[in-house]
Amino acid sequence: MMKNEVRKNASYVLLIINVLVVILISSNLRSPIVAVAPVLGDIRDAMTLDNFQVSLLTSIPLFMFAVCSVLVSRFSGKLGISKLLMYSLIILSSGLFLRITGSLWLLFLGSLLIGLGICIGNVVTPGYVKNNFPRQIGLMTGIFAVSMNLTAALASGFSVKIGEWTGLGWRGSLGIWLVIAALGFLVLILELIFNKKNADIPKAVLSSSDFNMFKSAQAWNISVFMGLQSLFYYCMVAWLPSFLTDYHMPGDSSGWVLFVIQITMIPVTFCCPIIAGKLKDQRIMIFFICALMLGSTMMFVLLKAQWIYVNAVIIGISNGLSFSLSILFFSTRTKSSINAVKISGMAQSVGYLIAAFGPPVFGKLHDWDVSWNMSFYFLSTAVVLMFYFGMKAARNKCVEDN
Numbered sequence: 001m002m003k004n005e006v007r008k009n010a011s012y013v014l015l016i017i018n019v020l021v022v023i024l025i026s027s028n029l030r031s032p033i034v035a036v037a038p039v040l041g042d043i044r045d046a047m048t049l050d051n052f053q054v055s056l057l058t059s060i061p062l063f064m065f066a067v068c069s070v071l072v073s074r075f076s077g078k079l080g081i082s083k084l085l086m087y088s089l090i091i092l093s094s095g096l097f098l099r100i101t102g103s104l105w106l107l108f109l110g111s112l113l114i115g116l117g118i119c120i121g122n123v124v125t126p127g128y129v130k131n132n133f134p135r136q137i138g139l140m141t142g143i144f145a146v147s148m149n150l151t152a153a154l155a156s157g158f159s160v161k162i163g164e165w166t167g168l169g170w171r172g173s174l175g176i177w178l179v180i181a182a183l184g185f186l187v188l189i190l191e192l193i194f195n196k197k198n199a200d201i202p203k204a205v206l207s208s209s210d211f212n213m214f215k216s217a218q219a220w221n222i223s224v225f226m227g228l229q230s231l232f233y234y235c236m237v238a239w240l241p242s243f244l245t246d247y248h249m250p251g252d253s254s255g256w257v258l259f260v261i262q263i264t265m266i267p268v269t270f271c272c273p274i275i276a277g278k279l280k281d282q283r284i285m286i287f288f289i290c291a292l293m294l295g296s297t298m299m300f301v302l303l304k305a306q307w308i309y310v311n312a313v314i315i316g317i318s319n320g321l322s323f324s325l326s327i328l329f330f331s332t333r334t335k336s337s338i339n340a341v342k343i344s345g346m347a348q349s350v351g352y353l354i355a356a357f358g359p360p361v362f363g364k365l366h367d368w369d370v371s372w373n374m375s376f377y378f379l380s381t382a383v384v385l386m387f388y389f390g391m392k393a394a395r396n397k398c399v400e401d402n
Contacts, residue, residue, distance in 0.1 A: 010194075017191045018132045022140060024184035025085055025121050025128075026147040028092060032114050032177050033061055034262070035155035037237055038255035039163060039170040046170065047104055055359050057111055058238040062230075062359075064115025065122060065352030069345045072123040081128045081341075082191055084120055089185040092117025096178045100171040117181075122348050126330040127341035137331045138277035145269030145324050149262050151180065157259030211339055211400060213346045218401070221393040222329045223347040227354030228386035229322035232293060232379055236261070236315060238359035243372045247305035257312050264316025265323070272324035277332065282325060286390035289325075292318035293383045297376045322386075325394070326351075333398050343399055358382075 036043070036057050044054055075084065091113050099110025125144060133140040159173040166172030213219045241254035249257075276282050296314045299307065330344045365374040 014191075014194060017187065017194060019140075019143070020187045021082075021085070021184070021191060022125065022129060022144050023147045024180065024187055025088075025125050026144045027151040027180050028089065028177070028184055029118050029121050029125075030148050030152040031155040031180070032092070032096060032118065032174070033058065034152045034237055034258070035159045035174055035177065037241055037258060038156060038159040039173045040241060042163075042170040043107075047107060052360070055238060055363050056108065058234060058359050059356050060108060060111040061115030061118060062234060062352045062356035064112060065119045065348050066356055067349070067353075068116055068119045069123050069347075069349035069352065072120050072345055074345070081124045081131065082188055084124050085128070086185060086188045086192075088117045088120030088124075089181050089188070090117075091120070093178055093181045093185070096175060096181065100168075100175045102171075119348070123345045124341055126327055126344045127337050130331045130334075130340040131337040134337075138273040138328070141273035141324065141328050141331065142270040145273065145320070145327060146266050149265040149269050149320065153259050153262030153266065156255055156262050160255055211342065213339070213342045213399060216399040218333060218393065218395075218397050219343055219346055219399040220350075221389050222326070222333060222343060222399070223350035224354065224389040225322075225329075225351075225386060225393045226326040226347040227351030228382050228389065229289075229319070229326060230351055230355035231358035231382055232386070233319050233323070234355050235358045235362045235375075235379060236319075239362055239366075239375070243300070243366075243375075244305055244308070246370075246372065249305045249308065257308055260309055260312040261316040261319070264313045265320035268317050268320030269324045272321050273328045276325060276328055281396045282394040283391050285321060285325060286387060286394050289318050289321045290383050290387040290390065293322075293386075294380055297380045297383070301373050301376050322390075325390075329393055333393070335398055335400050339400065 040054060040057070043049065043057070047053075072084070095110045095113030095115075095117055097110070098106045098113065101110075126141075129140045129144060130137060155177070162176050163169045163171070163173035166176070168175065237258065240258060244254045244257060272285075276285060279285075292314050296311050296318065299311045299314070303311075326347070330340050330347065334340045334343055361378060362375045365378055366372055368374060
């Protein structure tokens, strides 16, 4: 009886550790990238960067997501998800440190390592959720998304202030995220130690699969939808401060517009997976998402910076819904945890390859049209394509079924 009670208490402790892993890993998956935009002007001046080099600070991590996501999914079965997450935080921490050392080449090398570290976390965390919380996928996906967007909101709103408080300028703004990475690493160490000491506690075992995800039409639908919604988000993150400045909005206000976008995403990203998980399919949600995104792009074309905070809320709602659905599809459109990791790898590889071209194309179109209208027409076209692939991905059909 006593032994059963000890085992039950140990299971509760492991559950708490697993939840902390999800929270801390997800807290590292956007903030290191989002924190760059509010201090981009300071970085540009300090490092004498041109517009192309500036856009690379956002695009390099996205290209790393595209190149490495499929490779990461292949290693997950051999190394185990928890160990891969530990490696991701080591790589991420190295990148965060190198990015603020002052050298131009180390700035880009740090961005590359940050992209690789986040890539690993992006790919394997949905598998970690499916493996450790098979009956609470919607709830844990919501917690995952909320943690990611809460820290991203803090990065957007307080990036400049953090630099002032630390006295280190943009280096302090970007270096502070080493603390969150270190906390995540410590919790993963705790999980590994706990599992060794309590080897008798039943644990979910990662399954194996020879399924070729690239031969699945549904997997391609999910991947392209993932890419187009990410393209919309990262274009906004990379260029919103610039076009708001051109619309005569004070430069220090752009970080707060990003903050409103991110803070709006928080309740949406928590509720969306829970609601979507109860629906037979999510096509009505796709229609709602794309209608909001089209509306937001047209608001910029017609109203410029007028009603900007209303538009920020619209962007936050639509991006929160689209991102949550993308992540939820990895779990709900697969029949095993290893296939959840595989579709996560494929979708993020294909998806972020699409997304990585967004900020440079958005910026290049501005070179041709100083009003930014062509840039927003480009985003509108992406939303129309996103609607087409999203409606297919939202059907109640698993990737293994075709």
